[in-house]
Structures are given as C-alpha cells and as structure tokens.
Amino acid sequence: MPVKLGPAGIPLSCKGRTIVEGMDDIISLGLETMEVQTVRMIAPQHFEQYWQAGVLANKTNFEMNIHGPYYSELLGNKVERGRSLTKIEATLQAAKTINARHITLHAGHYGEMGRGREANEQLANVFSGIVDRVAEIWHDDEDIYPVFPWLKDGTPSKIGIETSGRQELWGSLEEVLEVVNHVEGTIPVLNIAHIHSRGHGRMRTSEDYGELFDQVRETIGTKEFYCHFSGVEHRTGNAMHYTQIKKSDLNFEPLAEFIVEDGGWLDITLISDSPLLEHDAMYMLQNIEKSRHKQLERKAREDRRRALSAQTGKSFEEIANKEVEQAKLRKEVENNETAPVEETPKVEEKVEEKPVKKGSKSKKKDDEKDKDKDEDVFNFEEDDDDLF
Numbered sequence: 001m002p003v004k005l006g007p008a009g010i011p012l013s014c015k016g017r018t019i020v021e022g023m024d025d026i027i028s029l030g031l032e033t034m035e036v037q038t039v040r041m042i043a044p045q046h047f048e049q050y051w052q053a054g055v056l057a058n059k060t061n062f063e064m065n066i067h068g069p070y071y072s073e074l075l076g077n078k079v080e081r082g083r084s085l086t087k088i089e090a091t092l093q094a095a096k097t098i099n100a101r102h103i104t105l106h107a108g109h110y111g112e113m114g115r116g117r118e119a120n121e122q123l124a125n126v127f128s129g130i131v132d133r134v135a136e137i138w139h140d141d142e143d144i145y146p147v148f149p150w151l152k153d154g155t156p157s158k159i160g161i162e163t164s165g166r167q168e169l170w171g172s173l174e175e176v177l178e179v180v181n182h183v184e185g186t187i188p189v190l191n192i193a194h195i196h197s198r199g200h201g202r203m204r205t206s207e208d209y210g211e212l213f214d215q216v217r218e219t220i221g222t223k224e225f226y227c228h229f230s231g232v233e234h235r236t237g238n239a240m241h242y243t244q245i246k247k248s249d250l251n252f253e254p255l256a257e258f259i260v261e262d263g264g265w266l267d268i269t270l271i272s273d274s275p276l277l278e279h280d281a282m283y284m285l286q287n288i289e290k291s292r293h294k295q296l297e298r299k300a301r302e303d304r305r306r307a308l309s310a311q312t313g314k315s316f317e318e319i320a321n322k323e324v325e326q327a328k329l330r331k332e333v334e335n336n337e338t339a340p341v342e343e344t345p346k347v348e349e350k351v352e353e354k355p356v357k358k359g360s361k362s363k364k365k366d367d368e369k370d371k372d373k374d375e376d377v378f379n380f381e382e383d384d385d386d387l388f
Contacts, residue, residue: 003259004063004269005285006033007277008228019053019098023062031281033063035271036098038091050097051147057099058150063269065102065226066095066157072108074126075119075170081126084108088130095157096137099150102226102269104160104189105130107170120175124182131159131185159186160226165194165239172198173212177219188216190227193242193273196250197234203250206258213258213266223265229255229284230273244276245283252287260291 010022011029019036026034036053057064068091073080088105095103105127113119138156161180164171173188173195180186195212196203203209216222231248233240245252259266274280305319312319 002267003288004032005272005281006031006035006063006270007272007281008035008067009037009277010034011278012276013278018049020049020056023053023056026278027060027062029278029282030285031278033065033269033271035065035067035102035104036094036100037067038069038094047094047097050094054097054099054148054150064098064100065104065269065271066091066098066100068103068105070106072106073111074107074123075109075111075113085126085130089133092130092134092137092157095134096148096151099148099154100157102160102187102189103134103157104162104226106162106164109168110170115170115175119170120178123170124179127159127161127179127183127186131183134159134185156185159183160189161186162189162228163191163194163198165191165197165232165234167198167237173215177216181220187222187224187226188220190216190225191273192227192255193230193232193248193250194228194239197232197239198237200237201234201249204254206254206261209255209258210262213263223267225266225268226271227268228271228273230275230280242273242275244274245280252284253291256284256287256291259288260295 006026010017010019011025014022014025016022023034026032036050053064056062069084069087072084072088074084075081076084091103091105094100107123110119113122134156138151138154161176162171163173163176171194173190176188180188190212192203203212213225216225229245229252230250231243231245232250233243233248259268270281270284272278272281272284276283301323305316305323308314308319309316
C-alpha cells in the first residue's frame with residue numbers, strides 16, 4: 001500500500017523560492033513528492049532550476065510531477081487548440097527536465113461542441129498526439145543521456161487527464177475514464193475536491209471512496225492512482241474555490257480510513273491543493289497514521305478476545321459484548337465522579353436572646369432608647385407610597 005504525499009508547489013514555509021529548496025523542505029517534513037506548477041507559462045530562465053530538481057529527484061528517488069496550463073481550449077477551434085498545445089509543449093519539455101512521473105492536463109470548456117461522443121473522440125485524438133510527443137521528447141537524442149541520465153532507462157511521463165469541478169468544463173469522472181480507456185499512456189487524475197463538488201457533495205464516507213476507486217479499477221484496470229485533495233467550497237454542482245481541509249464539508253478521515261482498511265492494493269500519490277499546501281499534506285499524513293493505529297488497536301482487541309474465547313469456552317461475541325458493557329459502566333462511573341457537587345445552602349442560625357438579669361436596669365433603659373431610635377430610622381409606615 002504505497003502512499004506518497006506532497007504539496008502542489010513550493011511549500012509556504014520554504015524561505016527560498018526555487019524548486020530544489022522546496023524539495024529539501026518537503027523531504028525534511030517526511031513527505032515524498034511534489035507537483036511543480038506551470039499553470040500559466042514557463043519562462044526559459046526556469047529550466048536551469050528544473051534540471052537541478054531533476055538531478056536531485058533522480059538521486060533521492062523523490063517523485064516529481066508537473067501541472068500544465070489551466071486555461072486550455074482543446075475542444076475549441078483550430079487556432080484555440082493550437083494555442084493550447086503550444087503551452088502544453090513547454091510543459092512537456094519541463095517534465096523531461098525534472099524527471100516528472102505524471103503530467104496533469106486540463107481539457108477546458110465544452111465550447112460549441114457540447115457534451116457527448118464527438119467531444120470525447122476529439123480529445124482522445126488530441127491526447128493520443130500528446131502521448132506520442134512525450135515519447136519523442138523523452139528519446140530525442142542519445143547524446144543528452146549524460147545530462148539527463150534518467151532518460152536512458154526510464155519511461156516517459158504519463159499524461160494525466162484531470163477531472164474538472166464545474167459543469168461547463170469537460171471532465172466528469174465518466175468522461176475522463178472513457179478517454180483514458182481509449183488512449184494508452186494516459187491516466188485519470190482524480191481531483192477529489194472536484195468530484196465532490198460536481199457530485200453535490202458526494203464524497204462523505206469510506207464506502208464512497210471504495211465505490212470511486214472500484215469504478216476506476218473496473219473501467220481501466222489499474223491499481224495506480226494520482227489524486228489531488230483539498231477542502232472546497234461548492235455550490236449547485238460547481239467548485240467555487242479551494243479551502244483548507246478543516247473548513248470544508250469534504251473530510252479527509254473517510255479517505256484515510258479507506259486507504260488503511262481496504263486500500264492495500266492501491267499505489268496512490270496524493271497532492272495537496274489546499275491553500276495551506278504542505279500543512280494540509282502533513283494533516284493528511286497524520287490522519288493516515290491515526291487510522292493505522294486504530295486498525296492495530298482493533299486487531300489487538302480481536303486477538304485478545306479470541307485467546308479468551310479459547311481459554312474460557314465462551315464465544316467471541318459474548319466476550320465482545322461483555323467488554324462493551326464494562327466500558328459503558330466505567331464511563332458512567334467516571335461521569336459520576338466528575339459531576340459537579342451541589343453546594344448545600346447555608347441555614348441562618350437564630351441567635352437566642354439571653355434574659356436580662358435583675359438589677360440591670362441601666363442596660364434595659366439603654367436598650368429601650370436604642371429601640372426607640374431604630375423605630376425612628378426604619379419607620380416605613382408613613383411614606384410607604386413614595387418608595388416605588
């Protein structure tokens with residue numbers, strides 16, 4: 001069950017802003033991959049740092065990936081499609097330079113073509129051409145092997161077709177799987193936030209993830225998955241913008257539970273698209289570790305119950321039910337012990353007046369004078385109506 005996690009871009013906490021410095025920070029955090037962002041354009045001066053990143057990735061077995069331009073129009077007219085392919089060409093060259101395992105691409109708007117078989121066939125032809133171009137770039141010239149040693153024995157980058165998060169964009173899960181199924185060298189990029197948004201919040205339980213990965217496996221027959229994950233704000237089947245995971249209705253815990261409990265067959269790369277980048281990548285890693293600990297604890301309980309069952313002759317279910325009842329009793333006792341104790345109201349003690357002894361006439365006269373004064377001060381009968 002290999003699971004690799006990393007951010008979509010240079011970490012926010014990285015003091016330097018080069019890809020190599022970002023890789024160093026990612027490795028120090030215990031993460032194993034990253035996705036270089038070339039979403040708008042690639043400047044020629046960047047290729048030097050791309051090559052340095054490729055050398056480092058090759059030496060450390062660090063998985064590099066790259067994201068192509070966001071604003072593609074592969075379903076547009078000839079001019080629009082040519083403009084998009086020119087941008088993609090720069091991404092393909094960069095992918096070779098950094099030794100990228102996956103290249104993530106978008107298709108863009110449906111345009112005038114609309115949904116359906118015609119759009120899927122056109123995109124299948126376009127992506128088939130992109131796959132051929134990657135192979136050409138990868139094996140362009142044997143003289144460059146000393147500069148790019150990973151090209152000699154390595155395999156070309158896989159073209160990833162990403163699911164979209166808006167209804168007007170091509171890229172529903174079914175559309176992506178249909179094209180990938182017909183074009184060798186392509187893989188689906190499962191953007192969970194997009195799938196969740198487009199499905200009106202469909203990814204909620206570990207069973208939902210089981211259905212998703214089973215659907216992909218049954219359609220294209222793969223155990224390798226490349227996924228993006230982030231919190232997301234969505235409305236009416238459309239993703240509005242990414243958010244941090246904790247502030248979204250898309251929780252990571254069910255996916256972590258599925259990966260640990262039922263995902264032993266998965267080879268999965270998880271990229272954090274969150275605005276918090278590496279922070280949410282670490283949050284995902286921590287949740288996977290928590291799920292593993294829970295699994296180990298559950299297995300230890302089951303082993304202990306089996307051992308007790310063999311010793312006492314009681315059934316496994318009887319022992320389990322007894323443990324549940326004991327846990328409930330312990331909880332009730334703890335709640336009673338920690339419950340706040342009500343204070344007993346204080347009872348005012350009445351002071352008994354001691355009888356005055358005979359012969360204390362002077363004291364009696366003083367008391368009568370004080371009594372007369374008190375009656376003058378606390379005489380409420382005369383002005384009772386003016387008090388309120």
